[in-house]
Amino acid sequence: MNDNRELLVEVKDLKTYFFLDEGTVKAVDGADFNIRRGETLGVVGESGCGKSVTARSILNIVPKPGKTVAGEILYHRKIKGAEQTLDLTQMAPQGDEMRGIRGAEIAMVFQEPMTSLSPVHTIGNQIGEAIRLHQGLDPDTARDLAIKTLSLVGMPLPERTIDQYAHQLSGGMRQRAMIAMALSCHPSLLIADEPTTALDVTTEAQILTLMRRLQDELGMAIMYITHNLGVVAQMTERVVVMYMGKVVEQADVDTIFYDAQHPYTRALLQSIPRLGQKTHDRHRLASIKGMVPDPYALPKGCAFHPRCGAVKPGLCDQVEPTMVEIAPGHKVRCHLCANRA
Numbered sequence: 108m109n110d111n112r113e114l115l116v117e118v119k120d121l122k123t124y125f126f127l128d129e130g131t132v133k134a135v136d137g138a139d140f141n142i143r144r145g146e147t148l149g150v151v152g153e154s155g156c157g158k159s160v161t162a163r164s165i166l167n168i169v170p171k172p173g174k175t176v177a178g179e180i181l182y183h184r185k186i187k188g189a190e191q192t193l194d195l196t197q198m199a200p201q202g203d204e205m206r207g208i209r210g211a212e213i214a215m216v217f218q219e220p221m222t223s224l225s226p227v228h229t230i231g232n233q234i235g236e237a238i239r240l241h242q243g244l245d246p247d248t249a250r251d252l253a254i255k256t257l258s259l260v261g262m263p264l265p266e267r268t269i270d271q272y273a274h275q276l277s278g279g280m281r282q283r284a285m286i287a288m289a290l291s292c293h294p295s296l297l298i299a300d301e302p303t304t305a306l307d308v309t310t311e312a313q314i315l316t317l318m319r320r321l322q323d324e325l326g327m328a329i330m331y332i333t334h335n336l337g338v339v340a341q342m343t344e345r346v347v348v349m350y351m352g353k354v355v356e357q358a359d360v361d362t363i364f365y366d367a368q369h370p371y372t373r374a375l376l377q378s379i380p381r382l383g384q385k386t387h388d389r390h391r392l393a394s395i396k397g398m399v400p401d402p403y404a405l406p407k408g409c410a411f412h413p414r415c416g417a418v419k420p421g422l423c424d425q426v427e428p429t430m431v432e433i434a435p436g437h438k439v440r441c442h443l444c445a446n447r448a
């Protein structure tokens with residue numbers, strides 16, 4: 108797919124490891140992908156595949172004992188019309204410049220709003236604080252802007268909600284408040300990490316519609332992390348599929364759904380529940396054959412080989428496949444595609 112939009116973030120050979128007493132977990136082990144201005148990129152995979160750690164690496168908030176040990180995250184920003192490129196991996200996590208980017212230029216919403224909303228400050232104080240900090244506005248102007256932002260995200264009675272605490276709001280309202288906080292400074296990239304997983308289906312649909320509308324209005328890019336391919340189909344233009352810390356396939360969303368080449372992507376697609384399936388079948392089908400490997404002892408060769416229906420013994424269990432671009436914008440890491448470049 109030809110996309111002329113400017114690059115916003117380039118993740119290059121990113122490696123973020125966790126050094127634990129039991130051994131080293133290579134949570135992200137050589138991830139490569141780009142995000143363009145204004146696009147929605149889906150990042151999918153099962154729990155523990157490295158999606159969230161990749162997001163936290165971009166924001167430079169990897170919790171200890173995790174550390175980005177190699178690679179680059181190039182962030183292309185515009186400051187008063189001038190272009191600037193920063194490698195976020197080289198910036199001090201708590202330095203002024205990184206804190207100025209985090210929250211203002213690159214913002215994040217999480218699955219559980221209570222992890223980012225303070226229980227002891229009103230919603231208005233928290234949004235107003237973010238606005239004052241990043242935009243240098245006086246308290247009254249910041250409060251007005253906070254009310255406008257709450258109204259933008261469809262919060263009922265924003266003038267009243269602004270003086271409420273997070274525990275006084277429903278799950279959907281808390282999620283709206285967190286999105287309002289993330290959007291209050293008009294970020295160029297919003298990282299959304301499973302933001303609707305904890306919500307009921309109706310509220311989830313409302314939040315997804317809201318995010319699409321806000322993206323149209325504000326023109327920001329969204330990196331949407333999820334294990335739910337139904338959400339990917341609704342929300343994203345391009346998709347990165349991760350397995351055990353590596354990107355195994357990436358392509359535009361139609362190619363992923365209609366012409367996926369990696370056996371893992373195909374298995375994920377087969378695990379989507381279909382209309383008419385009984386609920387107990389859905390739970391059974393929403394998983395892929397075999398277990399996710401022990402992160403301390405990844406299999407040799409292709410990490411997916413113990414679960415792969417197309418495994419080539421003697422090759423897949425010995426040699427790690429490399430990423431190959433089999434068509435413009437369609438990249439696959441699998442021996443089956445090795446000669447299709």
Ligand code: SF4
Pocket residue numbers: 369370371409410411412413415416417418419423428440441442443
């Ligand atoms: Fe399956 Fe081999 Fe491809 Fe891995 S490299 S996904 S084991 S066919």
